[in-house]
Amino acid sequence: MKVYADNAATTYLSETARTVLIDALDKYNGNPNSLHSDGQLAKEKLEEARQTVAKYINAKNANEIYFTSGGSEADNQALISAAKGLKDKGKKHLITLSIEHHAILHTMATLEKEGFEVTYLNPKSNGIVDVEDVRNALREDTALVSVMFANNEMGAIQPIPEIGALCKEKGVLFHTDAVQATAHLPIDVQAMNIDMLSLSAHKFHGPKGVGVLYARNGIRLINIIEGGAQERGKRAGTINVPGILSLAAALKEACDNMEENMNKVKALRDRLINGLKEIPYSKLNGDPVKRLPGNVNYSFEGVEGESLLLGLDREGICCSSGSACTSESLDPSHVLTGMGLPIELAHGSLRFSLDINNTEEEIDYIIEKVNQVVDRYREMSPLWEDLKTGKRQHYLPE
Ligand SMILES: Cc1ncc(COP(=O)(O)O)c(C=O)c1O
Known part of the structure; x- marks a missing residue:
């Protein structure tokens, strides 16, 4: 897909x-x-x-x-x-x-x-x-x-x-x-x-x-x-x-068509947020209510956003690990650090920006693939290993 x-x-x-x-x-x-x-x-x-x-x-x-x-x-x-x-x-x-x-x-x-x-x-x-x-x-x-x-x-x-x-x-x-x-x-x-x-x-x-x-x-x-x-x-x-x-x-x-579009896109956004919530040690960034109808920005502990982005791209999903202008740099997002997010969580963030052309089926596909890709990259991540063995403290609850 x-x-x-x-x-x-x-x-x-x-x-x-x-x-x-x-x-x-x-x-x-x-x-x-x-x-x-x-x-x-x-x-x-x-x-x-x-x-x-x-x-x-x-x-x-x-x-x-x-x-x-x-x-x-x-x-x-x-x-x-x-x-x-x-x-x-x-x-x-x-x-x-x-x-x-x-x-x-x-x-x-x-x-x-x-x-x-x-x-x-x-x-x-x-x-x-x-x-x-x-x-x-x-x-x-x-x-x-x-x-x-x-x-x-x-x-x-x-x-x-x-x-x-x-x-x-x-x-x-x-x-x-x-x-x-x-x-x-x-x-x-x-x-x-x-x-x-x-x-x-x-x-x-x-x-x-x-x-x-x-x-x-x-x-x-x-x-x-x-x-x-x-x-x-x-x-x-x-x-x-x-x-x-x-x-x-x-x-x-x-x-x-703004009213109708906003309602449709917000419902997709909230479906995605609800699905991603189930991933342990992850977190929604930005106000849950006062946010753009299509924006979902999520941090996953113990993994790099860039790796997740490329992993999802192989599954056919286009998203972003920061703003388009900074996605070629490996600096953590100035937006996420500016709102006080630790550098590790800023590094492990993904942005999905949805609109009226997206469907519920696509959202469910994103949820399934993010789960798989986060699992896969965590297994390979030395950072995740340190978190699992207690060498490092988690920032987020499970
Ligand atoms: C908030 C914001 N301001 C300005 C711009 C730049 O707009 P343009 O690509 O039309 O130059 C962007 C593009 O990503 C943006 O998101």
């Missing part, structure tokens, strides 16, 4: 998104910045897509939507704009979480080298930050708080409306990386007081290489790609109209 359970890394195109994409490659091939009729037709479609995105995140105005090459670019531009845009006002401090995606963490590190100061907050052991910790970290010179909507590795959903209200009260900009949450969880940028938000099409069955930066009117964006005057002068480069139309179609499809 072949089971794709790595939807947090990327999803497959939906039929709708594929049809729109292929259709647009021929039909809307004009450059939307050209004045002739082909160009103007493409521009019309582009502006319709902008309206669609605005509608589904409840932006006040479609001109608050800027199309980018994906989540990473949107994250970079949001942070750089807030930091450099407010520097003249004496604001040089930024707040974020230690468990953010590297698109945030590496941009913050670059800003630190340029003289900005960054506070990295650790979440509680359930992966969720305490809003009081955000409040206590705020300073007179804080320019921005950037807190992800939901975590890509262990799925914890952050208290976004509460942080939004706090930032509004204190007059501090609030950005959220909603790459994993968009189209999976309800988002309302106005009600949640979100000033900037990043999203990416390939996480909700749209194409790769296309995303959005939402920036509330009044926020001065700083270009990170210089060149032509596309996207109201804030993002140079000939516009990827087919990708954008496909993004909008995928977003519409997922949001129109």
Whole structure:
């Protein structure tokens, strides 16, 4: 059996998104910045897509939507704009979480080298930050708080409306990386007081290489790609109209069916969690309730996540042992260690990210194979031997 359970890394195109994409490659091939009729037709479609995105995140105005090459670019531009845009006002401090995606963490590190100061907050052991910790970290010179909507590795959903209200009260900009949450969880940028938000099409069955930066009117964006005057002068480069139309179609499809999809995927997720619970010395990472509908992140003592991942791949199961960007490194996940998990348990973790294309039969197959593979690798593991013979203490109860 072949089971794709790595939807947090990327999803497959939906039929709708594929049809729109292929259709647009021929039909809307004009450059939307050209004045002739082909160009103007493409521009019309582009502006319709902008309206669609605005509608589904409840932006006040479609001109608050800027199309980018994906989540990473949107994250970079949001942070750089807030930091450099407010520097003249004496604001040089930024707040974020230690468990953010590297698109945030590496941009913050670059800003630190340029003289900005960054506070990295650790979440509680359930992966969720305490809003009081955000409040206590705020300073007179804080320019921005950037807190992800939901975590890509262990799925914890952050208290976004509460942080939004706090930032509004204190007059501090609030950005959220909603790459994993968009189209999976309800988002309302106005009600949640979100000033900037990043999203990416390939996480909700749209194409790769296309995303959005939402920036509330009044926020001065700083270009990170210089060149032509596309996207109201804030993002140079000939516009990827087919990708954008496909993004909008995928977003519409997922949001129109969100309630039904969430219920179906949550039931699959909980079936998998219940099955994995039976494996001795194992543990679910991240809040059991406030988590993405499709996320299951589990640690197994005495084994390496990478070995399990490869063992499961041989059984036809695609999953992950960390975020896609770090899966080639042998460092333990910064997300799991950031929420206080011992390095050994972080090393022995697997992420399954499910979606509407998965079935109950597939979940039962995953449970069966994880049991077998964990047993097999534990038998070969010197670490497991030490745990069995009492040379090392278990972190987890049986
Ligand atoms: C939380 C989060 N932010 C940002 C990104 C980067 O998005 P993109 O691949 O569109 O650049 C990802 C991708 O894995 C992600 O999970």
